[in-house]
Amino acid sequence: MKKLSFMLLVLLFVLINPEYGHAASGSNKIFLDGKELTAGQSVPVENVNGTIMVPLRMIAENLGYKVDWNQSAKTVTIGQQGKIIKLSVGQKTASVDGNSVTLSEAPILRNDTSLVPIRFISEQFGLKVDWDNKEKTVTITTPPASVSDGSSAGSDSSGKGTGSVTTPPDSASNLTMVNGVSFSGNQLIIAMTGSSKPKISVLNNPNRIVMDIPNATFSDTFGSGQALDPNLQGKLDATGYPDVKEIRYALFSSNPYTVRFVIELNYSKDFGYSTSEDSASKLAIVDLNATGGVAAAGSTGTTNNTTVPPGRDGKKLIVLDAGHGAKDSGAVGITGKYEKNFNLAVVLKAQELLKKESDIDVVLTRSDDTFLELKDRVAIANNLNADLFVSVHANSSSTSVASGTETYYKRDESKAFAKVMHKYLVQATGLSDRGVQYGNFHVIRETKMPAILLEVGYLSNKKDEAALFTEDLQYRVAEAIVSGIKEYLGIS
Missing domain, CATH: 3.30.457.10 (Copper amine oxidase-like, N-terminal domain)
Known part of the structure; x- marks a missing residue:
């Protein structure tokens, strides 16, 4: 065998x-x-x-x-x-x-x-x-035999492992598919397709939040984008978040199928939880910034939707999308640099700046080298009813002469936002101004709020590529994104 x-x-x-x-x-x-x-x-x-x-x-x-x-x-x-x-x-x-x-x-x-x-x-x-x-x-x-020590998301609170994992049966079409997960801004966001309703438990010794998604398994999209070992277990990087010790996930059971996410906390704390109701493309959000939500760690049981999602407390909600990720590198530069890395670097810098704005909440579609389908990026913005959507990219051309900065919009309601953002973006890059342009891109076509796509520079151009991969230009672009958002929203 x-x-x-x-x-x-x-x-x-x-x-x-x-x-x-x-x-x-x-x-x-x-x-x-x-x-x-x-x-x-x-x-x-x-x-x-x-x-x-x-x-x-x-x-x-x-x-x-x-x-x-x-x-x-x-x-x-x-x-x-x-x-x-x-x-x-x-x-x-x-x-x-x-x-x-x-x-x-x-x-x-x-x-x-x-x-x-x-x-x-x-x-x-x-x-x-x-x-x-x-x-x-x-x-x-050939991996060594898997032995559960109770620390895995694939084991229950008693430390007993779930054993071997089998392929979903022919009825897999009825299963909810877990397509992606991200952790940024102290929020765990899980993208799903299907009708399953996640169940939350709050446990102690150690303090942890456990989310079980019944009748669910990981989709092929998840397996090719996030870390997922042969036993269908993985972890998210929670570095820099003092509340969190570890975030892990697994196919907890194959009889019945259940996907489990575990947020292990460094101490007991309140949190909030919500899910969107669109079964075709659902989001589950555990918000560690919330207060007065679900009971603090130490109690157990299933909760209902109890938190106000990002942007519902009077703040404007911005979704930042770092294009591509994981298996999809995007454009490959003239010296071999990957677009996906540039996009993420800019978005992370912009996120940190936006966190300082008291009137703005920010959510990222990805906060690490993760692959998400375009529809899942759109679903995050639409299901959260975001106020603005900004997708960050770098361009490429068959000729090394092409250079400069472009801003794209698809729908008329996005054009004004594109013009404001482009003004700051061109100033920040110092590259040729290639203008505001119409573009039929999925993430700015299917989103329901003003949405734009930034092509900051050309990786196929030696000078553009060298500039894009400097901390200085990335930070200037991040500042430009914040300035464009604030001017368009009328936030001083």
Whole structure:
């Protein structure tokens, strides 16, 4: 079974890669427990829309699995110890022991070699897969046996672990999908798709807030964006937040399916909690800034929605969106720098400045190297009824001559905000003024409040790129964002 697990994971894992929206191939390498798999590799690993496609023949020859190819039906059958997996070229639906499973990309043929995506059974077979984007290397290792010590979100208060994790059943379409999570401004924000209602418990020894989402599992989007180990557990960085010792999450149970988030506190404190009611794209928010909300740590039980979400206390709510993240690097600069890192650096600086404004609340769509779907970024702003939405980006062009700063709007109600913001942005960058422009971008089209997208400079231009990755320019851009927001809102 261990050998089969290697094979299956290599075949079915959606890998992280910054090239987005088209196929790309190269001299990728695959290592299995430290050994490079090279024999029979006549076709390179290929990236199709963010999914890594691996040559099946190479895996079979190196690992000795039983793999049958039906030329007329264009079907691959993998068998080991009674387990049967069938995949067909051009079809996104595979068969696992007679059950239908949807793949991220359909298998393809290259020089009579079938290339197959890898992803969905990683959670069933528990292998650790790492992607080195710089070296273009896949590293597969067999993790040690998982032993719960009671410190994981995947264990209950008695310290008893939940055991092995299985793949969701055919009825997975009825499950709520947890798509993303972020922690910024002392607020935990969880994005979901589905109808499940989270349940909150407040526990002591140690002090912690526990959120269980019943009938739920992690979506593929979550697994490719946030840290998620083979046992479907992970943690968020809470550095700089004195209230919080640790934030962790896990697929707590697979019978029934339950996703658990745990905020371990350094001391007992009040907090607030709310969820949006839109089941198509729901947010759950635990706000550690709130007072007089849910009972302090030390009591137990399920709570109702008890807090006022950000921006509901008379303050204006601003949502800042750092474009791209994790597997989606955005533009790659002329010296190899990633747009996603620039975007986040600016947004974090702007957040710190906005926190000093007594009339403004700020929420980030991401506060670390996390991947969120565009619809989830929009959902955060819409479900919170934000007053303004600002998405930060850096541009790229096929020519290295292109340079300068642009501000985009989609809807008429956003145009005035774009003009105000652009004035400050151009002053801050000192780059060419490329003007305020109309743009049909998802995050500024689907949001319900004035929303703009900033293209601060061109990473494909050597001078622009060098400037964008300086602390001085990033801070000036952050100041410009704050100034533009305040002028547009009439805040002195």
